[in-house]
Amino acid sequence: MELTATTTIRKPARDVYAFWRHLENLPTFMCHLDEVRVTGERTSHWTASAPFDRTVGWDAEITDEVPGELIGWRSTGDADVPNAGRVRFAPAPDGVSTEVYVLLVYDIPGGPLGKAVARYFGEEPHQQLDDDLRRLKQVLETGEVMRSDGAPWGKRARREFPQRPARPLSAEELAKGAGA
Numbered sequence: 109m110e111l112t113a114t115t116t117i118r119k120p121a122r123d124v125y126a127f128w129r130h131l132e133n134l135p136t137f138m139c140h141l142d143e144v145r146v147t148g149e150r151t152s153h154w155t156a157s158a159p160f161d162r163t164v165g166w167d168a169e170i171t172d173e174v175p176g177e178l179i180g181w182r183s184t185g186d187a188d189v190p191n192a193g194r195v196r197f198a199p200a201p202d203g204v205s206t207e208v209y210v211l212l213v214y215d216i217p218g219g220p221l222g223k224a225v226a227r228y229f230g231e232e233p234h235q236q237l238d239d240d241l242r243r244l245k246q247v248l249e250t251g252e253v254m255r256s257d258g259a260p261w262g263k264r265a266r267r268e269f270p271q272r273p274a275r276p277l278s279a280e281e282l283a284k285g286a287g288a
Contacts, residue, residue, distance in 0.1 A: 111212045111233055115241040119248050121197040121206040122176045127248060128195060129179060137243035137253065140236070156189070164188035190215045208244070212237060 117124050127133055131152050135141040142155045142163065150170040158164045166187030172180030172194065182192035191214035198207045243253045 109214060109233060111210075111237050113210045113234075113237040113241050115208050115245050116200050116205050117208060117245045117248050118205045120204070121199050124206045124208060124248060125176045125179075125197045128197075128244075129175075137247050138240045139243070151184075158188075166191070208241065210237065210241065 131144045131146055134144050140156045140158075142157055145153045147153055147167070150173075152168050153165065154168055155163055155165045166183045166189060167185050168181050168183050168187075168191075170179060170181050171192075172178060176197065178194060178196050180192075180194035183190050191212065193210065193212040193214075195211075196209040198209070199205075200207050246253050
């Protein structure tokens with residue numbers, strides 16, 4: 109499956125890039141990620157929530173990087189969910205904001221049946237990626253993910269696959285992400 113998504117964030121490209129490049133920040137806005145642990149200069153280990161209370165994990169490596177502009181990666185070894193992708197950070201025409209372009213390619217376990225089951229339970233991959241980028245925008249522009257009073261816990265309110273509630277970054281985390 110190949111997914112693409114784009115958003116514009118009212119922050120300079122170098123700040124958005126620095127936040128994303130500090131890989132431990134990714135679970136703050138990617139709802140299915142439980143943890144990203146850096147294991148080397150260009151390597152990391154990822155764990156994510158999967159349907160039916162499962163957890164999947166994989167190792168990844170950065171395959172392409174242009175500081176402030178681009179990060180490309182791919183899973184390595186025997187990944188539960190083989191994946192690859194890239195994110196590009198481009199200055200927006202307003203001279204203040206950043207356009208974020210994401211390309212994600214991955215194999216959904218279970219093939220077509222896995223895709224159908226995921227959609228049945230509300231796990232539409234295109235929508236998930238759009239939602240993740242919306243949360244990234246909120247975290248970087250306001251410091252927290254905004255929730256509505258009507259569904260403060262997301263899908264948990266419908267008793268579907270629970271989402272780990274996003275949390276605002278502390279001042280220390282924001283400073284660490286911007287300085288990475």
